[in-house]
Amino acid sequence: MLSPKTPETKPVKLSVKDVAFSYGEKKILDALTLDIHAERVTAIIGPSGCGKSTFLKCFNRIHEVTTAVKVSGDMLIDGVDIYKGGIDEIDLRRRVGMVFQKPNPFPKSIYENVAFGPRLFGVNDKVTLDVLVEDALRKAALWDEVKDRLKESASGMSGGQQQRLCIARALAVGPEVLLMDEPCSALDPIATSKIEELIMELKESLTIVIVTHNMQQAARVSDYTAFFWLGRLVEMDLTERIFTTPRERMTEDYITGRFG
C-alpha cells in the first residue's frame, strides 16, 4: 500500500476535470475533479445514491447504451478526452472493462464466456483463443479450478467462481482499466478474500477503480480512497490517510459510521 512517505511514481491514467452528469433533468454528479493513477487501486466510497456507480460508468460510457445522459467537463484517459469526437465507444469499452455487483456470466460454457470478447474483436483462430482463454483464466486465479470443465455451463459455478469468470471475461480483451462496482457484495468471506487477492495482483498491470460499501474492503485493497456525497467529491487522499486522519469532518463521520 502507498504510504504518505512514498512519493507517487505512477502516471495519471484517468483524469476528471469539473465533470457534471445528468440523467435527463436529474443531476447525478457535479463539479468532480480528480486524478486516478495507473497501476493503483482507487476506492470510491459514499452513501447509496451519491453517484459512485454512475461515476464508474462514465469511464466507459456504458450508461449511453440505455439512457439519454448529459455529460460536461473533461474525462481523459492517457490525456485523451473520451467524450470528444473520434473515440470509438466499442474500443473504449475494451480498454476500460467492468465487473458488476452480481456475477453475470452469459448462459454459455466457461470457455465461451471468456472467448466472447476476443471473438467480438475478430479473433476466431482456435489456438489463439485457447491461449487467450487460459491466460485470462489464470490471471483471474480461476484456471486450476476450471481447466477440466471448460465446456461446462458457467451457471454451474459458485458465486465467487462466477465473479472471477466475469473478471476473466473482462481481462480477455486486454483492458488497461478495470472498473469494479461492488464486486464482492454478493460473495461470502472466502470468495471475497480471493477477489481481493486478485485485485492486488491485477493492479501490477492495470488501473483499478472499485466502488464498495465495505469500508474495510476499501482499507484493505486500495491505495487511494475518494469519498463522494450527493454527487460531489468531499475528499480524496491516500487510503492510509483517509482511514487514520481524514481532513474533512464529513469523511470521518462516514467512515466511522456516524453519518447522518
Add this chain to the structure above:
Amino acid sequence: MRVFDSELKELRDGIMAMAGIAEEMIDLTIQALSERSRTKAERVVQLDRQMDEWELKLDQVCVDLLALRSPAATDLRLVASSLKIVPELERIGDHCCNIARRATYVHPPILSGDVLNSMGNETRKMVRQAVDAFVSSDAGLARTVISADDVVDDLYGTIYRELLRLMMSDPLCIERASHLILVIKNWERIADQATNIAEEVLFILEGRSAKHTYLQDNPVD
C-alpha cells in the same frame, strides 16, 4: 448513544479511573515519604492491585473494539493510543510502589524535605496535566507536559549529585542515600511516563506521532 460510542466511552472512562488512582497513589507516596508513614505506603501497594485489574480490563476492551468494531480515524487513534496509555499508567503505579516501599528506609532525613518533595510535586503536576490533556483534548497542555520533562530531569541530576556528595562525605548515610537514588530514579521514570501519555494525546488529537521528533526531521528512508 450508539453501542459503539458507549464502548468508546467505557474505554475513556476506564482510563480516567486509572488516572484517578494513579494520582491518588502519587499523593500518598509523597506523603508516605515525607511522613515516614508505613500505613500510607501500604495503601499505595493496595491501590496498585486496582491498577493491575484495570489494565487487564482495558486491554480487553481495546482488543474487543479492534476486533469487533474496526475503528477508523479518531476512534482508531484513541484505541491504538489507549493500548499504550494504559500500560504507562500501570507503570506509574509500579513506580509509586517502588518509592513507597522505601518510605521507612530514608529516615532520619539526609536531604531537606523541600528538595525531595520538589521532584514528587513536579512529577505529580506532569501526570495531572497529561491526564487533563487527555480528558479535555488539550494539545497545548500536552505540549506543556512534554517540555516539563526537562525540569524533572534537571532536578534528578541535581539531587543525584548531592546524594553522591553526601555518600562520599559520610559513609553512614550510604544506605539511605542509595534508597533515595532509587526514589528519585522512580520519580524521574514517572515523569517520562507522563511525557509518553502526553505524546499519545497529541497523536489522538493531531494524527501525527509526537515521539522521536528528531527522526521525523531527518527520516531514515
